[in-house]
Amino acid sequence: MADEQKQEEPVTFRDRRKVDPETGEVRPDADATGAADSAAPAGDGEQVAGPADGEDPEVEKLRAEVAERTADLQRVSAEYANYRRRADRDREQTKVDAKVSFANDLLVVLDDFERAAQHGDLTGPFKAAADKVTAVLTKLGLEPFGTEGEPFDPQLHEAVQHEPAEGSGPMVTVLSTVLRRGYRISDRVLRPAMVTVQDRPEAEAETEAAGGADAGDGEPQNRPDQDG
Known part of the structure; x- marks a missing residue:
């Protein structure tokens, strides 16, 4: 009986040739057919192992x-x-x-x-x-500073003498005489200007500052109200 069952089972032949024997052309699905055949079940009830439904541990590690x-x-x-x-x-x-x-x-x-x-x-x-x-x-980048009439700035000017001043109204300390010019490069003060200061009304100081800017380099000028 076993021999009769074996004889009754149909025999299936698969043509895996890449070149069609009749036309001589390469079959486009030859590789796909071979891959499908290699992935086919080996026997009844057998299943090829595939990726699990969850994340592959190797992929998770790579990530x-x-x-x-x-x-x-x-x-x-x-x-x-x-x-x-x-x-x-x-x-x-x-x-x-x-x-x-x-x-x-x-x-x-x-x-x-x-x-x-x-x-x-x-x-x-x-x-x-x-x-x-x-x-x-x-x-x-060397810049000189220190001209007569400009407001006194303790970070830029070194006052060595103070002159009395006459006047009324708001007072402002300005440079009356520049004894030694100051210099700076960028925000670095190389040395402060050595000056004589005087307290005068603010309006008078602003007028003299404008006049000193027009006069030139700010060289000391004699004024009637200056002592010495």
């Missing part, structure tokens, strides 16, 4: 690793950005320090130029050399 690497990359990027900002700030600070050091050594030379100009001795080749030195320092 966790990707998230960790992404966080590391973001942290490194932030640290590098902070480093670049610090490096740029330190580089600019180093430049300013170098300019300040160089200009400080030449302030006494500028004082000599200014005194020579006040006495009329800054002429000829001497004046040409002074102009070149002043131009170099100006290019580095």
Whole structure:
């Protein structure tokens, strides 16, 4: 009986040839057919193992690793950005320090130029050399400050003498005489201006400040109300 059942079972043949024997063309579904046949059940009642309904542990592990690497990359990027900002700030600070050091050594030379100009001795080749030195320092960002008539600022001016003043109304302390000009580079004060101060009515101080700006470099001028 067993032999008769085996003989009655139909025999199925599958044509897995990639080239059609009749047309000679490649069958487009040859790979798909082979893949389908290889995935077919091996026998009655048997099922091919597939992915579980839940998350694959291996995929979950890979996702966790990707998230960790992404966080590391973001942290490194932030640290590098902070480093670049610090490096740029330190580089600019180093430049300013170098300019300040160089200009400080030449302030006494500028004082000599200014005194020579006040006495009329800054002429000829001497004046040409002074102009070149002043131009170099100006290019580095050196700025003079301290002119007669401007309000007194203890952060910029060093008052060495106080002159009495007459007048009424709101009083303001202004510079009456500039004994030594002050200089700064950017927000760095190289030295304060050495000045003589005087308390005068605010309207009078503003008028003189406007007149001093029109007069020129703010060189000391003789006034009737000035002592000495």
